[in-house]
Amino acid sequence: MEKIAVYNTLAGRTEPFTPVKEGEVFMYCCGPTVYNYIHIGNARAFVFFDFVRRYLQRNGYHVRFIQNITDVEDKIIKKAADEGVFWEDIARRFTSAFQEDMAALGVSPADFSPKATESVPAMIALIGTLEEKGYVYKTSDGVYFRVRRFKDYGKLSKKSLDDLKAGSRISVNEEKEDPFDFALWKFSKPDEPSWESPWGKGRPGWHIECSAMSRSISGRTLDIHAGGEDLVFPHHENEIAQSEAALEEPLARVWMHNAYVNLNGAKMSKSLGNDITVRALLKDHPPQVLRLFLFSAHYRKLLDFNAEALEESHAKYERFSNYFHSFKDEKEIPDSPLVQAWDLRVRRFLNDDFNTSGAIGVFFEAVSACYKDKENAPLCGAVKAWLRSWDEIFFILPNEDTATSGSFEALMEILLELRQKARSRKDYETADLIRDRLQDLGIILEDTPKGARYKKCR
RNA sequence: GGCAACGUAGCCAAGUGGUAAGGCAGUGGUCUGCAAAACCACUAUUCACCGGUUCGAAUCCGGUCGUUGCCUCCA
Numbered sequence: 001m002e003k004i005a006v007y008n009t010l011a012g013r014t015e016p017f018t019p020v021k022e023g024e025v026f027m028y029c030c031g032p033t034v035y036n037y038i039h040i041g042n043a044r045a046f047v048f049f050d051f052v053r054r055y056l057q058r059n060g061y062h063v064r065f066i067q068n069i070t071d072v073e074d075k076i077i078k079k080a081a082d083e084g085v086f087w088e089d090i091a092r093r094f095t096s097a098f099q100e101d102m103a104a105l106g107v108s109p110a111d112f113s114p115k116a117t118e119s120v121p122a123m124i125a126l127i128g129t130l131e132e133k134g135y136v137y138k139t140s141d142g143v144y145f146r147v148r149r150f151k152d153y154g155k156l157s158k159k160s161l162d163d164l165k166a167g168s169r170i171s172v173n174e175e176k177e178d179p180f181d182f183a184l185w186k187f188s189k190p191d192e193p194s195w196e197s198p199w200g201k202g203r204p205g206w207h208i209e210c211s212a213m214s215r216s217i218s219g220r221t222l223d224i225h226a227g228g229e230d231l232v233f234p235h236h237e238n239e240i241a242q243s244e245a246a247l248e249e250p251l252a253r254v255w256m257h258n259a260y261v262n263l264n265g266a267k268m269s270k271s272l273g274n275d276i277t278v279r280a281l282l283k284d285h286p287p288q289v290l291r292l293f294l295f296s297a298h299y300r301k302l303l304d305f306n307a308e309a310l311e312e313s314h315a316k317y318e319r320f321s322n323y324f325h326s327f328k329d330e331k332e333i334p335d336s337p338l339v340q341a342w343d344l345r346v347r348r349f350l351n352d353d354f355n356t357s358g359a360i361g362v363f364f365e366a367v368s369a370c371y372k373d374k375e376n377a378p379l380c381g382a383v384k385a386w387l388r389s390w391d392e393i394f395f396i397l398p399n400e401d402t403a404t405s406g407s408f409e410a411l412m413e414i415l416l417e418l419r420q421k422a423r424s425r426k427d428y429e430t431a432d433l434i435r436d437r438l439q440d441l442g443i444i445l446e447d448t449p450k451g452a453r454y455k456k457c458r
Numbered sequence: 459g460g461c462a463a464c465g466u467a468g469c470c471a472a473g474u475g476g477u478a479a480g481g482c483a484g485u486g487g488u489c490u491g492c493a494a495a496a497c498c499a500c501u502a503u504u505c506a507c508c509g510g511u512u513c514g515a516a517u518c519c520g521g522u523c524g525u526u527g528c529c530u531c532c533a
Contacts, residue, residue, distance in 0.1 A: 045533040228533025312482045361480035
């Protein structure tokens with residue numbers, strides 16, 4: 001098994017990855033609150049952590065991937081009220097939308113997708129344990145966790161409660177013992193979704209679901225707990241507090257957090273209203289282009305989404321597409337020392353905290369090397385096969401079959417033949433007309449020494 | 459105000475102690491009926507700035523400036 005180094009937010013540094021149980025990984029990635037379509041920033045987390053999962057699998061780990069669906073929450077309730085529909089309808093609609101968008105982006109489904117609404121008993125049980133241990137108190141609007149009682153509070157985000165207090169913008173709730181105490185259970189108002197509990201009718205607080213669900217599925221300390229960097233505080237900090245207070249063992253060994261996607265230099269966020277949905281982007285761009293964009297920088301580095309960046313990702317995709325059009329697949333894939341050397345470099349990049357942009361740089365080097373040594377069919381065949389195998393986890397290359405119908409291909413043959421006849425009698429007007437009209441349809445003609453070739457654009 | 463991260467060519471970006479990957483854009487050339495694709499050549503004596511450690515620093519340390527994020531729902 002390869003030695004993989006992972007940056008652990010909890011440790012504050014990159015460490016060798018060692019799962020609790022050799023060869024087995026429980027990975028939990030915070031999922032969406034389903035009240036809206038996901039945007040390209042949300043997609044970064046989901047695409048990237050799915051990549052991590054697949055890279056671990058490729059390295060022989062048995063990975064069980066858990067991703068929750070938060071299907072009851074204030075924003076869902078608000079959206080339903082605004083639209084005059086049941087909150088369940090909102091949750092259902094955007095859960096489906098989320099799954100569709102993920103599939104379209106090439107993200108494989110989680111092994112476990114627990115829904116908050118289906119896990120309420122586990123949450124109530126966890127709150128009960130916390131109550132027995134004295135971490136819980138009740139106010140007029142809910143049940144709260146007493147952060148002062150958990151001595152490690154702040155160990156993930158490297159904040160102390162006193163520092164937090166000094167710079168706090170948090171609104172004061174007179175009933176809370178400490179401003180950072182957070183709701184485990186929220187009492188419901190008359191028209192809101194609610195469940196019976198020992199403390200009164202209500203719904204779970206946001207943080208408790210991840211603690212309860214991850215535990216009920218894994219039954220032990222998670223190997224990796226992941227999410228966007230904005231979740232470090234307070235969400236993950238609170239998860240740690242409640243889980244570890246109750247269980248008296250670590251919630252997760254490694255905490256991974258991805259950096260943001262900004263939009264033209266400013267934070268992209270649903271609540272700020274400056275987000276671009278994956279759904280809208282996929283109308284004009286193949287998923288590979290979006291993935292090339294998301295993988296273009298290391299995951300802990302801020303990415304800026306803008307027109308130029310998107311154009312550049314397109315250009316990269318074109319480069320790979322042209323490459324795959326230019327070389328035939330070889331039936332026999334010979335061993336190539338060059339390919340082995342490139343592969344080693346790719347693995348080194350990925351083993352060093354999943355450096356995708358470095359790895360993709362190596363792919364481009366291999367592509368260039370093939371063009372420079374065009375007649376070397378064994379090399380080019382080996383590179384193609386090698387790239388294809390990496391694409392099982394990257395999904396940035398053009399699809400293998402463009403799924404053209406037989407009659408389409410036959411028609412193209414006729415057009416190419418007619419054009420070739422025009423060219424041989426130097427009737428370039430006709431030849432160019434055919435090429436231009438096809439281009440309008442998104443079919444690019446290229447004349448090569450071996451005859452004309454065509455490719456479909458988008 | 460408190461806590462972090464980052465600052466590498468026109469742009470994106472890798473590189474974290476041994477002398478600057480890769481991509482995009484650009485310029486000139488080759489190929490072509492013209493294109494396209496591709497290839498060749500050129501494009502950072504230098505890594506925000508200042509100081510220090512070292513035989514040696516983009517990489518380590520200190521300071522300055524700048525950008526961004528978190529501190530409230532957020533991937």
